[in-house]
Amino acid sequence: MANIKDEKAIRNEILGSVKELYKLREENKSFIPGQTKVNYAGRVFDENEMIAVVDSAxxxxxxxxxxxxxxxxxxxxxxxxxxxxxxxxxxxxxxxxxxxxxxxxxxxxxxxxxxxxxxxxxxxxxxxxxxxxxxxxxxxxxxxxxxxxxxxxxxxxxxxxxxxxxxxxxxxxxxxxxxxxxxxxxxxxxxxxxxxxxxxxxxxxxxxxxxxxxxxxxxxxxxxxxxxxxxxxxxxxxxxxxxxxxxxxxxxxxxxxxxxxxxxxxxxxxxxxxxxxxxxxxxxxxxxxxxxxxxxxxxMQCAMGTQQLKKLPEFSKARKNNFTRLYECFKKHEDVFVLPRALPKAEPSWFAIPITIRETARFSKKDFVTYLETKLIETRMLFAGNILKQPGYKDINYRISGNLKYTDGVLYRTFFLGVYPGITKEKLDYMIESIDSFFK
Ligand SMILES: Cc1ncc(COP(=O)(O)O)c(C=O)c1O
CATH class of the missing domain: 3.40.640.10 (Type I PLP-dependent aspartate aminotransferase-like (Major domain))
Known part of the structure; x- marks a missing residue:
């Protein structure tokens, strides 16, 4: 019995230190517009995930x-x-x-x-x-x-x-x-x-x-x-x-x-x-x-997953809010951007906001994402674009039904920006300001 108690005490001490470590790291976090990178995605967690993983370890x-x-x-x-x-x-x-x-x-x-x-x-x-x-x-x-x-x-x-x-x-x-x-x-x-x-x-x-x-x-x-x-x-x-x-x-x-x-x-x-x-x-x-x-x-991974699942409702809420703010920003420039659309029966919890540059725009995808990246705003391609154009897929056996007009459109003209809960209001303000100033 005494041994069991000892183990518990040691474990609690370790987990207490994990909590302290988390708090210390949080205190040292800051965002400086133009100097701190705005990631498109990332882990959002608190001491509960760190404790769950260490406890399982x-x-x-x-x-x-x-x-x-x-x-x-x-x-x-x-x-x-x-x-x-x-x-x-x-x-x-x-x-x-x-x-x-x-x-x-x-x-x-x-x-x-x-x-x-x-x-x-x-x-x-x-x-x-x-x-x-x-x-x-x-x-x-x-x-x-x-x-x-x-x-x-x-x-x-x-x-x-x-x-x-x-x-x-x-x-x-x-x-x-x-x-x-x-x-x-x-x-x-x-x-x-x-x-x-x-x-x-x-x-x-x-x-x-x-x-x-x-x-x-x-x-x-x-x-x-x-x-x-x-x-x-x-x-x-x-x-x-x-x-x-x-x-x-x-x-x-x-x-x-x-x-x-x-x-x-x-x-x-x-x-x-x-x-x-x-x-x-x-x-x-x-x-x-x-x-x-x-x-x-x-x-250990599953222990973390259980903690994360509890946070899913608040994560989704943040994703939806961030999406809406970016959507409204791009909407002001709808003449050059194709905005994403959800079906009437759909309620998306967005992973990201996809944006396509219209063929008629006077700038290219490369111009726009390069601009955002110089502002330290991370951008991503919509995955492989048309995967048939990727080097690894040259020799696969396949058939195309109809044509791949919009699939090709993604390859040439679509990118996405993050909406994850780690994008705080100040980061979002900075993103929107940067997008708007591209047009000034
Ligand atoms: C649509 C889709 N399927 C599959 C995967 C692969 O997931 P994983 O990176 O866990 O292998 C991804 C990765 O982001 C994805 O976006």
Whole structure:
């Protein structure tokens, strides 16, 4: 008993020092317009995240365990979805989603050569798992001002080989989910929602990430909530959940959770199965029914995620406010900028504000972003632009349905600015002043 008390006291002392360290660092922070960089995104946290991570480190569990379970429970409850798996990134979540839909263990798997409808205006790892699984991406254009897959163009891209629609809710702006789900249902297609940039965005009263067969999330530092690195994959289907778990955890057949005591045969049937080609009763933990990976995060990351999730409502509020102020600023210059548009049923929790420079403007994207960067205001490209123009994608097997007019527009004329909660009122004032003075 005395030892337990000692450990508690030591732990409290360490965690008390962590809190002090956080406070000290905060006191030394300041913003000087024109001298301090305005980042487009970043971690927003307080002592609670630092304490949660250090506390978990002191547990010294080191792999995935109870903190992961706690995060998954909270996250699936928040989203209103049955199953959630934590992963080490949004990219891994996308890889798991597509690979799980190709698993022979599910009733209706996709197979190499099958077609997947998607967009070429993409973050690479929304597209990559399609290629990595030997599927053929069929590219349809995006809409000019929502930057999302143009749902009106999906149906004409469908052939007898089409099996899925996979897309991201671009920069937090919900895609036209009612139309997309209707097409998917009528043509029996899987839907994967890359929700990495759209946590807490709503479409028709339902959170993004609750419509498709799978939804994926990123908790990289730039995202709505962060674990540093990390991600999640969610589904309402028990069959797909088990396939995803297998792909995340080496391709194992057993669906007991790994990295914790309950993984040690919680099902009570470790030695009860017979698989073709394997000895009778071969340990189920070492039966591999899929060709998988190891894409698990650490408990420490999940401990941080749990703290971040509590802050999501205030984070979203700040994102929306920052977006509105920047939107109003760009609106004054609508003759040269295309403003972003959300659909009537959409309530975006914006990841960033995308802006396109009109073809008729007398300056280029390069001119404008260079100007902002010299003012120490960070800008970003809308990911790959048209990914087919990227060097790594020259030799991929694909088809374009229609044309990619607006996808190309993004490549040449679109950039985005941050709206994250770390952009305080004084930073926002400085951003707006700088944008306005470009025109003086
Ligand atoms: C739409 C989209 N999908 C996937 C990812 C990949 O997430 P991660 O960086 O966690 O791998 C990102 C990254 O920002 C993204 O924006």
């Amino acid at each position: 002191l547990d010294f569990w080191l792999t995935l365990g109870a903190k992961g379970r706690e995060f998954c429970d909270n996250f699936s409850r928040y989203l209103g979805i049955k199953q959630c798996l934590v992963t080490n990134s949004g990219s891994s979540s996308n890889l798991i989603a597509v690979s799980a839909l190709c698993c022979k263990t599910i009733k209706n798997p996709m197979k190499p050569g099958d077609e997947v409808i998607t967009t070429a205006m993409a973050f690479p790892t929304t597209l990559n798992p399609i290629i990595q699984n030997g599927l053929i991406p069929i590219f349809v254009d995006i809409e000019e001002d929502t930057y999302n897959i143009d749902a009106s163009k999906i149906e004409s891209a469908i052939t007898g080989k089409t099996r899925a629609i996979i897309f991201a809710h671009t920069l937090g702006n919900p895609a036209e989910m009612d139309k997309i789900m209707d097409i998917a249902r009528r043509h029996n297609l899987y839907v994967v929602e890359d929700t990495c940039d759209a946590l807490d965005s709503i479409y028709d009263g339902k959170p993004c990430g609750t419509f498709g067969d799978f939804s994926t999330f990123s908790f990289y530092a730039a995202h709505h909530i962060t674990m540093g690195e990390g991600g999640a994959i969610c589904t309402n289907s028990q069959e797909l959940y088990r396939a995803a778990l297998s792909i995340r955890d080496w391709g194992k057949a057993c669906f007991c959770q790994t990295g914790e005591a309950s993984g040690n045969g919680a099902c009570g049937h470790r030695f009860d199965f017979k698989f073709e080609g394997l000895p009778d009763g071969y340990d189920h933990k070492y039966v591999f029914s899929n060709i998988g990976y190891n894409l698990k995060p650490l408990d």
